[in-house]
Amino acid sequence: MYGVSHQQVEPFWQALRNKLRQFGVAEVPQALSWPQDLLAHWQSPDLLLSQTCGYPLAALLPQVQVVGTYHYRVEGCSAANYSSWLVVRDNETGERLEDFRGRVAAYNSRDSQSGYNSLLALIAPLAQQGRFFRQAIASGAHYESLKMLHSGQADIAAIDCVSLALLKRAQPQAVAGLKIIGRTAVVPGLPLITAAATPPQQLTLLRAAASAMVGDPASESLLIGDFSLVPREAYQVITEHQQQAAALGVTAL
Numbered sequence: 001m002y003g004v005s006h007q008q009v010e011p012f013w014q015a016l017r018n019k020l021r022q023f024g025v026a027e028v029p030q031a032l033s034w035p036q037d038l039l040a041h042w043q044s045p046d047l048l049l050s051q052t053c054g055y056p057l058a059a060l061l062p063q064v065q066v067v068g069t070y071h072y073r074v075e076g077c078s079a080a081n082y083s084s085w086l087v088v089r090d091n092e093t094g095e096r097l098e099d100f101r102g103r104v105a106a107y108n109s110r111d112s113q114s115g116y117n118s119l120l121a122l123i124a125p126l127a128q129q130g131r132f133f134r135q136a137i138a139s140g141a142h143y144e145s146l147k148m149l150h151s152g153q154a155d156i157a158a159i160d161c162v163s164l165a166l167l168k169r170a171q172p173q174a175v176a177g178l179k180i181i182g183r184t185a186v187v188p189g190l191p192l193i194t195a196a197a198t199p200p201q202q203l204t205l206l207r208a209a210a211s212a213m214v215g216d217p218a219s220e221s222l223l224i225g226d227f228s229l230v231p232r233e234a235y236q237v238i239t240e241h242q243q244q245a246a247a248l249g250v251t252a253l
Helices: 006-022 038-042 054-060 113-126 142-151 161-170 200-212 232-247
Strands: 065-072 084-089 104-107 135-138 156-160 178-183 191-194 224-228
Touching (some): 038 054, 054 113, 054 191, 054 232, 065 161, 065 200, 084 113, 084 142, 084 161, 104 142, 113 142, 113 232, 142 178
Parallel strands (some): 104 156
Antiparallel strands (some): 065 224, 084 156, 084 178
Protein backbone atom coordinates (compact mmCIF):
# COMPACT_ATOMS: atom_id res chain seq x y z
CA MET A 1 0.00 0.00 0.00
CA TYR A 2 3.01 2.30 0.37
CA GLY A 3 5.46 3.54 -2.23
CA VAL A 4 5.28 6.43 -4.63
CA SER A 5 5.45 4.07 -7.60
CA HIS A 6 5.32 0.34 -8.33
CA GLN A 7 9.01 0.49 -9.21
CA GLN A 8 9.81 1.72 -5.69
CA VAL A 9 8.14 -1.34 -4.14
CA GLU A 10 9.51 -4.03 -6.48
CA PRO A 11 13.00 -4.21 -4.86
CA PHE A 12 11.30 -4.72 -1.50
CA TRP A 13 9.20 -7.55 -2.92
CA GLN A 14 12.17 -9.29 -4.51
CA ALA A 15 14.08 -9.16 -1.20
CA LEU A 16 11.02 -10.41 0.70
CA ARG A 17 10.44 -13.10 -1.93
CA ASN A 18 13.98 -14.40 -1.40
CA LYS A 19 13.43 -14.53 2.35
CA LEU A 20 10.13 -16.35 1.92
CA ARG A 21 11.85 -19.01 -0.16
CA GLN A 22 14.73 -19.23 2.32
CA PHE A 23 12.24 -19.79 5.13
CA GLY A 24 10.58 -22.60 3.18
CA VAL A 25 7.56 -21.07 1.44
CA ALA A 26 7.57 -23.08 -1.78
CA GLU A 27 5.09 -21.29 -4.06
CA VAL A 28 5.99 -17.62 -4.17
CA PRO A 29 4.97 -15.41 -7.13
CA GLN A 30 7.82 -13.95 -9.16
CA ALA A 31 6.12 -10.59 -9.58
CA LEU A 32 3.77 -8.55 -7.44
CA SER A 33 0.09 -8.31 -8.34
CA TRP A 34 -1.35 -4.78 -8.61
CA PRO A 35 -5.13 -5.43 -8.70
CA GLN A 36 -7.64 -2.71 -9.51
CA ASP A 37 -10.30 -4.34 -7.31
CA LEU A 38 -8.51 -4.38 -3.98
CA LEU A 39 -11.40 -5.81 -1.97
CA ALA A 40 -11.70 -8.83 -4.28
CA HIS A 41 -7.92 -9.26 -4.09
CA TRP A 42 -7.92 -9.21 -0.28
CA GLN A 43 -10.82 -11.67 -0.20
CA SER A 44 -9.13 -14.14 -2.56
CA PRO A 45 -9.08 -17.65 -1.04
CA ASP A 46 -5.51 -18.21 -2.28
CA LEU A 47 -4.05 -14.90 -1.08
CA LEU A 48 -0.47 -15.47 0.08
CA LEU A 49 0.43 -12.01 1.32
CA SER A 50 -0.87 -8.48 0.92
CA GLN A 51 -1.11 -5.21 2.79
CA THR A 52 -4.45 -3.63 3.54
CA CYS A 53 -5.78 -0.58 5.37
CA GLY A 54 -7.05 -0.84 8.93
CA TYR A 55 -10.60 0.16 8.00
CA PRO A 56 -11.18 -2.65 5.46
CA LEU A 57 -9.61 -5.10 7.91
CA ALA A 58 -11.96 -4.08 10.72
CA ALA A 59 -15.12 -3.56 8.66
CA LEU A 60 -14.91 -5.70 5.52
CA LEU A 61 -12.40 -8.54 5.93
CA PRO A 62 -13.47 -10.77 8.83
CA GLN A 63 -12.13 -13.87 7.06
CA VAL A 64 -8.47 -12.93 6.56
CA GLN A 65 -5.62 -13.62 8.97
CA VAL A 66 -3.35 -10.84 10.21
CA VAL A 67 0.33 -11.53 9.57
CA GLY A 68 1.69 -8.45 11.34
CA THR A 69 2.30 -4.73 10.99
CA TYR A 70 5.37 -2.79 9.92
CA HIS A 71 6.53 0.22 11.92
CA TYR A 72 7.60 3.27 9.92
CA ARG A 73 10.37 5.74 10.79
CA VAL A 74 8.18 8.75 10.15
CA GLU A 75 6.90 11.65 12.23
CA GLY A 76 3.27 10.87 12.96
CA CYS A 77 4.01 7.20 13.67
CA SER A 78 4.57 5.59 17.06
CA ALA A 79 5.71 1.95 17.04
CA ALA A 80 3.08 0.09 14.97
CA ASN A 81 0.63 3.01 15.10
CA TYR A 82 0.21 5.87 12.64
CA SER A 83 -1.89 8.95 11.95
CA SER A 84 -2.69 11.40 9.17
CA TRP A 85 -1.78 15.05 8.75
CA LEU A 86 -4.38 17.68 7.97
CA VAL A 87 -2.93 19.42 4.93
CA VAL A 88 -3.95 22.76 3.38
CA ARG A 89 -2.37 25.37 1.10
CA ASP A 90 0.28 27.41 2.87
CA ASN A 91 -1.39 30.70 1.89
CA GLU A 92 -4.50 29.80 3.87
CA THR A 93 -5.08 31.99 6.92
CA GLY A 94 -6.72 29.12 8.81
CA GLU A 95 -4.52 27.35 11.34
CA ARG A 96 -6.88 24.75 12.76
CA LEU A 97 -9.60 22.39 11.55
CA GLU A 98 -12.41 24.62 12.81
CA ASP A 99 -11.26 27.33 10.39
CA PHE A 100 -12.23 25.08 7.46
CA ARG A 101 -15.90 24.71 8.30
CA GLY A 102 -17.95 25.09 5.12
CA ARG A 103 -14.95 24.49 2.86
CA VAL A 104 -14.20 21.60 0.46
CA ALA A 105 -12.38 18.45 1.54
CA ALA A 106 -10.61 15.93 -0.68
CA TYR A 107 -10.28 12.28 0.32
CA ASN A 108 -8.77 9.27 -1.40
CA SER A 109 -11.64 6.77 -0.89
CA ARG A 110 -14.42 6.06 1.57
CA ASP A 111 -12.86 2.76 2.64
CA SER A 112 -9.65 4.53 3.70
CA GLN A 113 -8.87 4.97 7.37
CA SER A 114 -6.16 7.56 6.78
CA GLY A 115 -7.95 9.75 4.24
CA TYR A 116 -11.61 9.39 5.17
CA ASN A 117 -12.53 7.63 8.41
CA SER A 118 -9.89 9.45 10.47
CA LEU A 119 -11.11 12.83 9.20
CA LEU A 120 -14.74 11.84 9.79
CA ALA A 121 -13.92 11.11 13.44
CA LEU A 122 -12.34 14.56 13.82
CA ILE A 123 -15.19 16.57 12.32
CA ALA A 124 -18.01 14.67 14.05
CA PRO A 125 -17.96 16.70 17.30
CA LEU A 126 -17.72 19.93 15.28
CA ALA A 127 -20.41 19.24 12.68
CA GLN A 128 -23.71 21.10 12.71
CA GLN A 129 -26.83 19.21 11.58
CA GLY A 130 -24.58 16.41 10.40
CA ARG A 131 -22.40 18.59 8.16
CA PHE A 132 -19.03 20.27 8.56
CA PHE A 133 -17.63 20.62 5.05
CA ARG A 134 -19.60 22.18 2.22
CA GLN A 135 -18.48 19.39 -0.06
CA ALA A 136 -16.22 16.32 0.01
CA ILE A 137 -14.68 15.01 -3.21
CA ALA A 138 -13.21 11.56 -3.82
CA SER A 139 -9.79 11.90 -5.46
CA GLY A 140 -8.84 8.21 -5.74
CA ALA A 141 -5.43 8.54 -4.05
CA HIS A 142 -3.58 10.67 -1.50
CA TYR A 143 -1.37 12.07 -4.27
CA GLU A 144 -4.48 13.12 -6.20
CA SER A 145 -5.88 14.80 -3.08
CA LEU A 146 -2.71 16.90 -2.86
CA LYS A 147 -3.09 17.85 -6.52
CA MET A 148 -6.63 19.01 -5.77
CA LEU A 149 -5.29 21.24 -2.99
CA HIS A 150 -2.75 22.75 -5.38
CA SER A 151 -5.39 23.40 -8.05
CA GLY A 152 -7.90 24.91 -5.64
CA GLN A 153 -10.49 22.18 -6.23
CA ALA A 154 -10.28 21.33 -2.53
CA ASP A 155 -9.12 23.17 0.58
CA ILE A 156 -8.15 20.44 3.04
CA ALA A 157 -7.24 16.74 3.07
CA ALA A 158 -6.12 14.13 5.60
CA ILE A 159 -2.94 12.55 4.26
CA ASP A 160 -1.36 9.40 5.69
CA CYS A 161 1.88 10.42 7.43
CA VAL A 162 3.88 7.65 5.73
CA SER A 163 2.55 8.53 2.29
CA LEU A 164 3.40 12.19 2.86
CA ALA A 165 6.94 11.36 3.99
CA LEU A 166 7.56 9.14 0.97
CA LEU A 167 6.24 11.83 -1.36
CA LYS A 168 8.47 14.46 0.25
CA ARG A 169 11.49 12.31 -0.54
CA ALA A 170 10.54 11.18 -4.04
CA GLN A 171 8.50 14.11 -5.38
CA PRO A 172 9.05 17.21 -3.21
CA GLN A 173 7.11 19.33 -5.67
CA ALA A 174 3.97 17.39 -4.70
CA VAL A 175 4.02 18.90 -1.21
CA ALA A 176 5.53 22.30 -2.01
CA GLY A 177 3.22 25.19 -1.14
CA LEU A 178 1.30 23.16 1.45
CA LYS A 179 1.25 23.21 5.25
CA ILE A 180 0.05 21.01 8.10
CA ILE A 181 -2.58 22.37 10.50
CA GLY A 182 -3.41 19.29 12.57
CA ARG A 183 -3.31 15.57 13.02
CA THR A 184 -5.83 12.75 13.26
CA ALA A 185 -6.02 10.17 16.05
CA VAL A 186 -3.32 7.50 16.22
CA VAL A 187 -4.49 3.99 15.29
CA PRO A 188 -2.77 0.69 14.39
CA GLY A 189 -0.94 0.87 11.06
CA LEU A 190 -1.56 -0.93 7.79
CA PRO A 191 -1.48 -4.70 8.43
CA LEU A 192 -0.08 -7.49 6.30
CA ILE A 193 -2.72 -10.16 5.72
CA THR A 194 -3.07 -13.67 4.31
CA ALA A 195 -6.06 -15.84 3.39
CA ALA A 196 -8.13 -17.64 6.00
CA ALA A 197 -7.03 -20.94 4.45
CA THR A 198 -3.31 -20.27 4.96
CA PRO A 199 -2.18 -23.04 7.36
CA PRO A 200 -0.62 -22.13 10.72
CA GLN A 201 2.85 -23.32 9.73
CA GLN A 202 2.86 -21.13 6.63
CA LEU A 203 1.54 -18.17 8.63
CA THR A 204 4.52 -18.59 10.96
CA LEU A 205 6.89 -18.55 7.98
CA LEU A 206 5.23 -15.41 6.56
CA ARG A 207 5.73 -13.65 9.88
CA ALA A 208 9.35 -14.75 10.11
CA ALA A 209 10.15 -13.52 6.59
CA ALA A 210 8.35 -10.21 7.08
CA SER A 211 10.21 -9.64 10.33
CA ALA A 212 13.53 -10.56 8.71
CA MET A 213 13.06 -7.67 6.27
CA VAL A 214 13.68 -5.16 9.08
CA GLY A 215 17.08 -3.59 8.43
CA ASP A 216 17.21 -4.76 4.81
CA PRO A 217 18.21 -1.93 2.40
CA ALA A 218 14.98 -2.49 0.47
CA SER A 219 13.03 -1.75 3.65
CA GLU A 220 15.06 1.38 4.35
CA SER A 221 13.85 2.95 1.11
CA LEU A 222 10.23 2.47 2.26
CA LEU A 223 11.04 3.91 5.71
CA ILE A 224 10.30 0.60 7.47
CA GLY A 225 11.84 0.48 10.93
CA ASP A 226 10.38 -2.57 12.69
CA PHE A 227 7.71 -5.27 12.61
CA SER A 228 5.31 -6.54 15.25
CA LEU A 229 2.28 -8.80 15.68
CA VAL A 230 -0.63 -6.44 16.24
CA PRO A 231 -3.77 -8.46 17.09
CA ARG A 232 -6.89 -8.04 14.99
CA GLU A 233 -8.75 -6.83 18.09
CA ALA A 234 -6.56 -3.70 18.21
CA TYR A 235 -8.10 -2.54 14.92
CA GLN A 236 -11.60 -2.38 16.41
CA VAL A 237 -10.78 1.15 17.59
CA ILE A 238 -11.25 2.17 13.95
CA THR A 239 -14.87 1.00 13.76
CA GLU A 240 -15.46 2.46 17.22
CA HIS A 241 -14.45 5.89 15.87
CA GLN A 242 -16.96 5.45 13.05
CA GLN A 243 -19.70 4.42 15.49
CA GLN A 244 -18.96 7.43 17.70
CA ALA A 245 -19.33 9.74 14.69
CA ALA A 246 -22.61 8.07 13.74
CA ALA A 247 -23.90 8.54 17.30
CA LEU A 248 -23.32 12.27 16.78
CA GLY A 249 -25.34 12.14 13.55
CA VAL A 250 -22.31 12.32 11.26
CA THR A 251 -22.05 9.49 8.73
CA ALA A 252 -20.23 11.19 5.87
CA LEU A 253 -17.71 13.98 5.26
